[in-house]
Amino acid sequence: MANLSLKHIYKIYDNGTKAVDDFNLEIGDNEFIVFVGPSGCGKSTTLRMIAGLEDITAGDFYIDGILSNSLEPKDRDMAMVFQNYALYPHMTVYDNMAFGLKIRHVPKDEIDRRVHEASRILDIENQLNKKPKAMSGGQRQRVALGRAIVRKPKVFLLDEPLSNLDAKLRSSMRSEITRLHHVLGTTFIYVTHDQIEAMTMGTKIVVMKLGVIQQVDSPMNLYDYPVNEFVAGFIGTPQMNFFDAKMDYEGKDVSITSSFNKIVCSVDDISRIDIINIINKKPVVVGIRPEHVVLCKPNDKNAFECEISVIEALGNECNLIVESVVDKTRITIRTLRNDNFTLGQKIYVKLDLSKMHLFLKESTNTILPRIPQTMTVRATLNKDKLSILGHKLSIPSFILDKLNGVNYYVSINNDSIIKGTDFKIKIVNKEKINNRWVFKLKHKDEYLFYSQEQYIDGDYFEFSLSIPSLKIFDENGQLVIDCLNKYNEIDGKLVPHKMVLPVLDKNLVEPEMYERLSSNNFKDSSGKKIKIKNSNIKVFNYLLLGKEITPNNSSIVKIYNLLGKKFELHQIKFSINSHDIKISEDGLFAGEIKNIIDYGNETYYIVNVNNEDILIFEPNEKRNVGDQIHFNIDNNVIGVTDINFKVRLI
Ligand code: ADP
DSSP, X not given: OOOEEEEEEEEEOTTSOEEEEEXXXXXXXXXXXXXEOSTTSSHHHHHHHHHTSSOOSEEEEEETTEEOTTOOGGGSOEEEEOTTXXXXXXXXXXXXXXXXXXXXXXXXXXXXXXXXXXXXXXXXXXXXXXXXXXSOHHHHHHHHHHHHHTTOOSEEEEESTTTTSOHHHHHHHHHHHXXXXXXXTOEEEEEESOHHHHHHHOSEEEEEETTEEEEEEOHHHHHHOOSBHHHHHHSSSSOOEEEEEEEEEETTEEEEEOSSOEEEXXXXXXXXXXXXXXXXXXXXXXXXXXXXXXXXXXXXXXOEEEEEEEEEEOSSEEEEEEEETTTOOEEEEEEEOOTTOOTTOEEEEEEOGGGOEEEETTTOBBSSOSSOOEEEEEEEEETTEEEETTEEEEOOHHHHTTOOSSEEEEEEEGGGEEEXXXXXXXXXEEEEETTEEEEEXXXXXXXXXXXXXXXXXXXXXXXXXXXXXXXXXXXTSXXXXXXXXXXXXXXXXXXXXXXXXXXXXXXXSOHHHHHHHHTTOEEOTTSOEXXXXXXXXXXXXXXXTTEEEOOOHHHHHHHHHHHGGGGGGSOEEEEEXXXXXXXXXXXXXXXXXXXXXXOSSOEEEEEEETTEEEEEEESSOOOOTTOEEEEEEOGGGOEEEETTTTEEOO
């Protein structure tokens, strides 16, 4: 039993290939996790980093809460099963299974008990005296599994274990492995490029592309709510249909026009959409699964005519490939068996709008997310107040100065909904999704979604809005006021700094770091070991806004591990939350207040420091433009990103 936690994990190979890019995942006890994605997307690399067979370039890997980046593979209590079995050909099945235990000096009768138990589970008890070459591929893979089972590991790691087997055997081994997971009650991590294996085996699937996680979800959620076009197209056979379209309002309805048809739907049909996408007429891609294109009558709403060009009879179901009569766009339809279909036949179909997907052409991300994060509503300006959702919202004067029209749109982010009583809106739906409650709110014909962990009783939800996190658009959808980005992104460097590094004080560093330092287990970016002496080593300071800050010890170690001695050559971006900057008389940094952003209950200063504008939150005093202020930045709150590698170091 084990809990694994991967936080901001990166892998950059020596030749510069970034195989894994900011991988974050929590793996609980007894889960069956599948990493799936096309060849080369970083699945095996991630698995090998978990196993300890590959160094982690940056990020933190925890096993049961203990930082374990540099834990030896043999101490991780994990067993790996590979595609090519890796059995010893000269040994019997029994000896192959017993070998790992023998070299660990497990007593003979215990080995015997475990081998028999595993072979019983795998149904190979009567094969124990055979040699691998006398066995079929499926049986050999069972032996490889048996060899992992006898070790009673905390985690099973399986790297494409079924790729060498034929289709029928793969299917039966799939259910074998799923059964094994139930019997053993252990965490399984399984790598495959085959979406059917992923869908049938995983309790949680991680879809990857080019080293980046696209979506982590249950199999059915991936199918029903893909977050982007890639996931939508990767999961499901036959593949989802995609076609380019434009959206616009048509009176109160919305039209989605493609090269061969025009769908007119009500806002209710697509209530999870952030309407700013419609207002801005963003090009979209409509996605519809073959089973959601349905046969209909010619005069049904949104019906369009097609001609059948291929019929694939699958028994009780049937796939039709049809061409729209307008421009021959091909669409795949999955329908029930119907022996009367003929090639060339004209049929009318329509899309099941409740199952339709919409992706932004530009980003390929869905604009009908399962849990909407941002929703836009109409607003009208009346004197110094914006009427939104039936409430008149007071607006700070620096925003009012920029508003000279009457009609606006306001984008409300989930985080901009805060405790308060300004708004009271009807809850029309409450749904629990992945440990969060999602509330659908409706005011007249406008929708808003809000999600949080706690349940909300009653039919109404009361809240206020945090003005700094709202975006305001004019009536043409042009951004007038952006939400306040509370983070300062500052370019800087690491500069050499000679010091006696007190790292070998056990109380000052994390145990894992202590071990690495005391064993001199430093490596530079090319993988070469660097010897670090206990004293007087060349370390570095952060150079930002013209001043130097000494990083904390664990940050030094992490950064040094990746950049090595060449740290000076790297461009660094520092990220600091405006709320973490402390104004104080004797502060290291000094600057002049250029501008004041006063939200009434929250005040921010834009301060010019060393020719850069820095945002600083002020909880207490009121100051004026032109005032000089001093401030400090705590080294523990500075985020550090390497621009050259595009790796978040801290
Ligand atoms: P997958 O398991 O998804 O097929 P891998 O994790 O094997 O992908 O590989 C991810 C990327 O890293 C690929 O571009 C691959 O070419 C590259 N890669 C894998 N191993 C190495 C290596 N030892 N050295 C350099 N590049 C590698």
